[in-house]
Amino acid sequence: GAVVSQHPSWVICKSGTSVKIECRSLDFQATTMFWYRQFPKQSLMLMATSNEGSKATYEQGVEKDKFLINHASLTLSTLTVTSAHPEDSSFYICSARTLADSYGYTFGSGTRLTVV
Amino acid sequence: QQQVKQSPQSLIVQKGGISIINCAYENTAFDYFPWYQQFPGKGPALLIAIRPDVSEKKEGRFTISFNKSAKQFSLHIMDSQPGDSATYFCAASRGGRTSGSRLTFGEGTQLTVNP
Numbered sequence A: 001g002a003v004v005s006q007h008p009s010w011v012i013c014k015s016g017t018s019v020k021i022e023c024r025s026l027d028f029q030a031t032t033m034f035w036y037r038q039f040p041k042q043s044l045m046l047m048a049t050s051n052e053g054s055k056a057t058y059e060q061g062v063e064k065d066k067f068l069i070n071h072a073s074l075t076l077s078t079l080t081v082t083s084a085h086p087e088d089s090s091f092y093i094c095s096a097r098t099l100a101d102s103y104g105y106t107f108g109s110g111t112r113l114t115v116v
Numbered sequence B: 001q002q003q004v005k006q007s008p009q010s011l012i013v014q015k016g017g018i019s020i021i022n023c024a025y026e027n028t029a030f031d032y033f034p035w036y037q038q039f040p041g042k043g044p045a046l047l048i049a050i051r052p053d054v055s056e057k058k059e060g061r062f063t064i065s066f067n068k069s070a071k072q073f074s075l076h077i078m079d080s081q082p083g084d085s086a087t088y089f090c091a092a093s094r095g096g097r098t099s100g101s102r103l104t105f106g107e108g109t110q111l112t113v114n115p
Helices: none
Strands: A004-007 A010-013 A019-025 A032-038 A044-051 A067-073 A076-081 A090-097 A111-115 B004-007 B010-014 B019-025 B033-038 B045-050 B056-059 B062-067 B072-077 B086-092 B109-114
Touching: A004 A090, A010 A019, A019 A090, A019 A111, A032 A067, A032 A076, A044 A067, A076 A090, B004 B086, B010 B019, B019 B033, B019 B086, B019 B109, B033 B062, B045 B056, B045 B062, B045 B072, B072 B086
Parallel strands: A010 A111, B010 B109
Antiparallel strands: A004 A019, A019 A076, A032 A044, A032 A090, A067 A076, A090 A111, B004 B019, B019 B072, B033 B045, B033 B086, B056 B062, B062 B072, B086 B109
């Protein structure tokens, strides 16, 4: 089945630094990538949607200059948290979709970001 | 119109019992209704999904019941096991060839199955 590899699984960074999270689709072309943020005991909150080769579309209230999304190829998308602060600490999850499977959304394993 | 409401927020059942989680949606354009299982520190994993052209789908111990007229769908876990203890999310989307179709998630249900 479709697999999305997300790295790192956890990261601790100092306040003010930037962190990059990668998601790779291993056996399919990810036409669309979704990035979510999840707080403890809460649902997934969509941050942005990106189509390969296009600029990401951010949800209302999500700072596009803080959360940089790149989807330069059909197998790789990255989320960079710039100038991280403790309030950015959260669980970040990517999800990939391909037009070849109209109803398939494959999720990565998530990244636990802690900003100290 | 994009909301999906899920209940209960938490559920405790005994081993061997039936776990039932309910969801209701508003957007009649939704045509794909998956359920996801999430363990702590992991991403959601697809458990079972249904399209509105059928009223029920069963895969092993997991069954989705779908009521299109009521705009409701539910997950039934038969013979619940301690290993089923996890958070369950219902979701809905418009599928098809629209690449940007996003999943709208319910609030989640924390299921605990006691041994």
